[in-house]
Amino acid sequence: MAMRQAKILLVVIGLMTVATGNGPAWNIKVIANPSVKGDRVSIRELKNVYLGKASALSDGTPIEPVLARRGMAHEAFLKQCLDQSNEQLQLYYRGLVFSGKGSMPKEVNSDAEMVAYVARTRNAIGYVSADANTDGVRTLNIESPASRKLVTRIEPEYPDILRANRIGGVVRLEVTIAANGTVQAVEILGGNPILAEAAETAVRKWIYAPARSQTTLEVTIPFEAR
Secondary structure, three states: OHHHHHOOOOEEEOOOOOOOOOOOOOOEEEEEOOOOOOOEEEHHHHHHHHOOOOOEOOOOOEOEEEEEOOOHHHHHHHHHHHOOOHHHHHHHHHHHHHHOOOOOOEEEOOHHHHHHHHHHOOOEEEEEEOOOOOOOOEEEEEEOOOOOOEEEOOOOOOOHHHHHOOOOEEEEEEEEEOOOOEEEEEEEEEOOHHHHHHHHHHHOOOEEOOOOOOEEEEEEEEEOOO
16 A cells, blocks of 8 residues: 555646647747748747757758747747747846847847848748738748657656655656657756656656657656655
8 A cells, every 4th residue: 555655646748739830729820931941840949949049940950030029920929939928038038148148039020021031031930920921931830749648657766765755846857759659858857856867767668659750748747755
């Protein structure tokens, strides 16, 4: 009974279902210069590029992000893709500039100006209203992280020294799952480092149902000290 009570509750959170830039879930379009390869971009890629954490897409294509100063498309992009308010984003950029770790993206004033700049600038990427004229640029499908059915789950081993001292906590992991269902990569997002190591070791052995493409999910694992 004690062993059963000590088992760790595993909760896998699927962030969103798959959606595309032309689907009803989106009231914006992500646009790119014709030099940008592929026909889709993930939420994760957009966040990394616009938050200065990456200068290229996952396929290695270098990207120049373009930012609107205001407008409904701008507000929708921040909410749906970056999960930030305009004030939060501006504060974030000021921090990057002040620390010397990054710079503000190019800013434009309207959908028309966004389309014109992206059309003439190699590797540029931006966003406009869903009904905007996008002649001269490519429209990319927005690919959100998809939920995946967990088929095989290995429970992490609760480190004896932490359990004995009733030290628990919650570990957050970002898990990259291959199309065939195997876990390709695990990134620790937060939690006690010792618990996180135990959680990562277990999650790397998980198997998910196959899917059409690679998926990234956030996994939350509570360790309950009893």
